[in-house]
Amino acid sequence: MFNPLLLPELREMLAEQDTDQLRAFCTELHPARTAEFMEGLTAAEAWAVLRYAELPARVEIFRYFDDAKQHEIVETVERREIGELIAALPPDDRVDLLNQINSAVVAELLPLIPAEERRDILRLRAYPEGTAGALMTTELAKLGESVPVRAALEQISHQAENLETINYLYIVDDEDHLRGVVSTRQLVSSLGKPDRPMGDLMERDLVTVNDTDDQETIAERVARYDLLAIPVVDGEHHLLGIITHDDVIDVMQAEATEDLHRLGAVDPLNTSYLQTHWFTLTWKRGLWLLILFGASLLTAAVLKAYQTNLGGMTWLVLFIPLVISSGGNSGSQSATLVVRALTVGDVRLRDWARVVLRELLIGLCLGAVLGVFGYLAVFAFEPADRIEALVIPVTLVLVVLCGTLSGSLLPLLFQRLGLDPALMSNPFVASISDITGIVIYMKVALTILGR
Amino acid sequence: MFNPLLLPELREMLAEQDTDQLRAFCTELHPARTAEFMEGLTAAEAWAVLRYAELPARVEIFRYFDDAKQHEIVETVERREIGELIAALPPDDRVDLLNQINSAVVAELLPLIPAEERRDILRLRAYPEGTAGALMTTELAKLGESVPVRAALEQISHQAENLETINYLYIVDDEDHLRGVVSTRQLVSSLGKPDRPMGDLMERDLVTVNDTDDQETIAERVARYDLLAIPVVDGEHHLLGIITHDDVIDVMQAEATEDLHRLGAVDPLNTSYLQTHWFTLTWKRGLWLLILFGASLLTAAVLKAYQTNLGGMTWLVLFIPLVISSGGNSGSQSATLVVRALTVGDVRLRDWARVVLRELLIGLCLGAVLGVFGYLAVFAFEPADRIEALVIPVTLVLVVLCGTLSGSLLPLLFQRLGLDPALMSNPFVASISDITGIVIYMKVALTILGR
Numbered sequence: 001m002f003n004p005l006l007l008p009e010l011r012e013m014l015a016e017q018d019t020d021q022l023r024a025f026c027t028e029l030h031p032a033r034t035a036e037f038m039e040g041l042t043a044a045e046a047w048a049v050l051r052y053a054e055l056p057a058r059v060e061i062f063r064y065f066d067d068a069k070q071h072e073i074v075e076t077v078e079r080r081e082i083g084e085l086i087a088a089l090p091p092d093d094r095v096d097l098l099n100q101i102n103s104a105v106v107a108e109l110l111p112l113i114p115a116e117e118r119r120d121i122l123r124l125r126a127y128p129e130g131t132a133g134a135l136m137t138t139e140l141a142k143l144g145e146s147v148p149v150r151a152a153l154e155q156i157s158h159q160a161e162n163l164e165t166i167n168y169l170y171i172v173d174d175e176d177h178l179r180g181v182v183s184t185r186q187l188v189s190s191l192g193k194p195d196r197p198m199g200d201l202m203e204r205d206l207v208t209v210n211d212t213d214d215q216e217t218i219a220e221r222v223a224r225y226d227l228l229a230i231p232v233v234d235g236e237h238h239l240l241g242i243i244t245h246d247d248v249i250d251v252m253q254a255e256a257t258e259d260l261h262r263l264g265a266v267d268p269l270n271t272s273y274l275q276t277h278w279f280t281l282t283w284k285r286g287l288w289l290l291i292l293f294g295a296s297l298l299t300a301a302v303l304k305a306y307q308t309n310l311g312g313m314t315w316l317v318l319f320i321p322l323v324i325s326s327g328g329n330s331g332s333q334s335a336t337l338v339v340r341a342l343t344v345g346d347v348r349l350r351d352w353a354r355v356v357l358r359e360l361l362i363g364l365c366l367g368a369v370l371g372v373f374g375y376l377a378v379f380a381f382e383p384a385d386r387i388e389a390l391v392i393p394v395t396l397v398l399v400v401l402c403g404t405l406s407g408s409l410l411p412l413l414f415q416r417l418g419l420d421p422a423l424m425s426n427p428f429v430a431s432i433s434d435i436t437g438i439v440i441y442m443k444v445a446l447t448i449l450g451r
Numbered sequence: 452m453f454n455p456l457l458l459p460e461l462r463e464m465l466a467e468q469d470t471d472q473l474r475a476f477c478t479e480l481h482p483a484r485t486a487e488f489m490e491g492l493t494a495a496e497a498w499a500v501l502r503y504a505e506l507p508a509r510v511e512i513f514r515y516f517d518d519a520k521q522h523e524i525v526e527t528v529e530r531r532e533i534g535e536l537i538a539a540l541p542p543d544d545r546v547d548l549l550n551q552i553n554s555a556v557v558a559e560l561l562p563l564i565p566a567e568e569r570r571d572i573l574r575l576r577a578y579p580e581g582t583a584g585a586l587m588t589t590e591l592a593k594l595g596e597s598v599p600v601r602a603a604l605e606q607i608s609h610q611a612e613n614l615e616t617i618n619y620l621y622i623v624d625d626e627d628h629l630r631g632v633v634s635t636r637q638l639v640s641s642l643g644k645p646d647r648p649m650g651d652l653m654e655r656d657l658v659t660v661n662d663t664d665d666q667e668t669i670a671e672r673v674a675r676y677d678l679l680a681i682p683v684v685d686g687e688h689h690l691l692g693i694i695t696h697d698d699v700i701d702v703m704q705a706e707a708t709e710d711l712h713r714l715g716a717v718d719p720l721n722t723s724y725l726q727t728h729w730f731t732l733t734w735k736r737g738l739w740l741l742i743l744f745g746a747s748l749l750t751a752a753v754l755k756a757y758q759t760n761l762g763g764m765t766w767l768v769l770f771i772p773l774v775i776s777s778g779g780n781s782g783s784q785s786a787t788l789v790v791r792a793l794t795v796g797d798v799r800l801r802d803w804a805r806v807v808l809r810e811l812l813i814g815l816c817l818g819a820v821l822g823v824f825g826y827l828a829v830f831a832f833e834p835a836d837r838i839e840a841l842v843i844p845v846t847l848v849l850v851v852l853c854g855t856l857s858g859s860l861l862p863l864l865f866q867r868l869g870l871d872p873a874l875m876s877n878p879f880v881a882s883i884s885d886i887t888g889i890v891i892y893m894k895v896a897l898t899i900l901g902r
Contacts, residue, residue: 226697256707264787336715346723
């Protein structure tokens with residue numbers, strides 16, 4: 001997407017102070033594209049270009065810069081100009097930004113922001129990250145029930161430029177309690193009846209989130225009810241703000257990333273991979289690695305307990321990695337499938353019996369197939385006795401079955417206990433399969449070989 | 452959410468043919484909620500309730516039924532009634548539905564659907580699943596460049612009821628080439644200038660997708676440009692349809708699921724977990740399990756090669772699972788992080804050197820920490836020589852390093868080759884770490900113990 005050829009031209013325009021060209025550059029493209037073209041510019045150069053744009057266009061382009069560039073601009077450009085920019089940013093975006101930059105800079109900037117916006121910033125900053133309160137914007141179209149269609153249209157036509165979204169008008173009473181919602185679609189299709197009051201048009205069955213709700217709730221609700229924006233209310237149903245579709249999409253991506261990281265045994269990051277300090281990454285991974293390491297020590301202990309027996313049948317050692325990884329891999333597959341199905345609502349707790357039955361069947365089939373290959377593999381490695389070689393297929397069937405059952409039941413159990421099923425990460429399920437796998441392997445070997 | 456208490460009441464209303472109550476039930480709640488309340492009803496009962504609703508409400512509620520109930524209703528209810536319902540469904544939804552039901556039923560239904568809708572269905576069904584063409588709806592607000600604001604408002608006020616979304620008006624020329632787009636927001640804020648033509652208002656820098664583009668492209672573009680809907684065009688830039696926000700959200704969920712499944716070594720499913728036949732699941736998992744099984748055989752071969760040496764140092768066997776799982780786990784973590792970062796665009800190919808550097812550092816740190824614990828663990832299991840025990844920490848550092856490097860480099864390599872980086876599943880990376888882990892372990896042991 002990024003076109004490095006344009007950079008020299010951009011720099012030339014800057015050097016020549018070519019106002020017309022730079023202004024056109026800032027307004028004629030989708031702001032996301034303009035921001036992309038400016039990717040190679042330094043923060044100082046990028047700001048020099050933005051100064052040619054009117055404030056609204058400047059704000060739009062700035063929003064599409066990556067975090068690093070936004071921070072550098074805010075921290076280096078003259079404070080008064082940045083104060084103006086921040087006051088014009090949508091409320092949710094500016095709070096995100098201020099939460100990420102140096103607090104000394106924030107302290108210098110706040111006095112430069114008009115009182116109303118400043119109060120709004122302080123209020124939103126009080127919400128913990130990932131809650132609806134922290135994600136919402138406070139700019140929305142709010143009307144009383146008695147307002148007629150004609151007046152509603154006029155009113156929002158004045159506000160439209162300033163509002164992030166006018167897909168819904170929110171209908172409130174005198175005390176700002178949310179009473180209903182009118183979509184722009186409904187409003188436009190009522191143009192023929194300009195005197196109809198909002199109270200007549202509005203939907204009363206509302207889907208809302210509480211300001212303290214987690215982003216997971218928001219993502220789930222928006223996806224279920226196909227909403228463009230979701231209103232945020234407090235405990236008394238006062239309308240506090242809305243979460244707009246672009247933030248919902250961001251939330252959904254963040255949630256999917258969190259699940260993926262958990263399944264990969266990484267404690268979820270708050271920032272993107274390259275922006276997370278390597279030491280933080282080490283910490284978030286090391287914690288889980290150590291837990292898994294502890295589990296591996298248990299496999300060592302099991303092997304130790306059977307060591308005297310192992311001495312007599314050295315070829316069993318060759319297949320240790322194969323046996324435990326077969327259990328681990330089939331367990332990871334089950335965990336992945338069940339965790340995701342729980343997240344998107346395809347599986348609920350009450351389906352547990354169906355899930356177990358399927359995993360039992362699937363585990364038997366997969367185990368049987370691997371068992372056949374495993375039996376053949378023994379002879380490839382050792383001139384083994386035909387009965388003795390049965391240790392491998394029998395073990396494989398049991399180990400794979402154990403993997404599919406633990407991989408599916410543990411996430412269900414975690415969900416039942418009110419924990420995040422994704423905590424049952426693939427490596428964690430694999431570790432459990434390692435231990436049970438070794439025990440099964442040794443027991444089966446003793447039974448068959450000890451006959 | 453689901454309220455089983457309401458079911459007996461609903462059944463009672465049905466038995467008493469309580470028209471008023473049933474009609475109220477169908478219209479007063481959000482259709483998603485109405486559908487939820489009806490979850491416990493049979494397909495026949497659900498349809499009996501829906502018959503009390505007007506067609507638009509019936510369509511809305513029907514859309515929120517789960518797939519199984521939709522299919523059962525379509526396949527069992529009287530064909531003429533279903534034909535009417537299908538003709539009224541949004542074009543993208545009805546194609547999805549028809550693609551999933553018995554083709555004999557489809558053949559009976561098609562003649563009952565009005566000609567225009569039927570042609571539309573046949574056209575959309577020609578697109579392969581997962582492409583923009585298959586996801587788009589053909590109902591959209593389309594206007595010419597010369598239409599003034601006043602006429603545009605009037606025109607869409609008549610269409611609004613029938614259109615899934617009127618957040619954007621699409622401006623086309625006489626031959627249906629897409630020329631620009633006007634948001635409802637812009638239209639409403641131009642109420643004061645009713646004579647301004649669309650050509651003046653419209654944005655010309657458009658973000659579109661091609662009808663043959665994959666859903667991945669759509670999800671990525673919508674997220675990047677914060678769009679509510681994205682127009683679909685053909686090779687000559689004719690406007691074919693739009694993909695609306697609810698479908699985009701579904702696509703994003705489907706994409707995240709696909710990535711998760713790939714990372715968990717499951718070939719992505721086309722249907723939900725419980726709706727996928729257990730045999731299909733077995734197949735989609737067995738394929739990968741067998742590949743991983745093949746990789747495990749290589750570890751057995753490596754162990755076999757060192758078997759004579761292993762005889763002399765039996766305690767090394769105890770730590771085989773620990774060594775290989777440490778490599779596998781750290782590799783899975785790296786693969787998870789890098790694959791996701793590539794998907795959401797946090798990491799690009801040109802960042803490869805930064806990624807490698809970080810994973811090198813992180814691998815060294817993690818390896819060192821595990822090494823310290825590993826060194827201590829040796830003594831817990833065996834009265835080992837202090838120098839001999841060094842085999843474990845040295846191996847762990849090298850194995851973890853190998854895991855982080857292969858876990859991060861392989862997805863980058865796959866991306867470079869134009870393959871899906873998520874094919875580098877966690878179990879696959881773990882298998883590679885198994886083999887290299889065993890080789891490293893044996894080499895280190897021979898070097899230190901063979902001194």
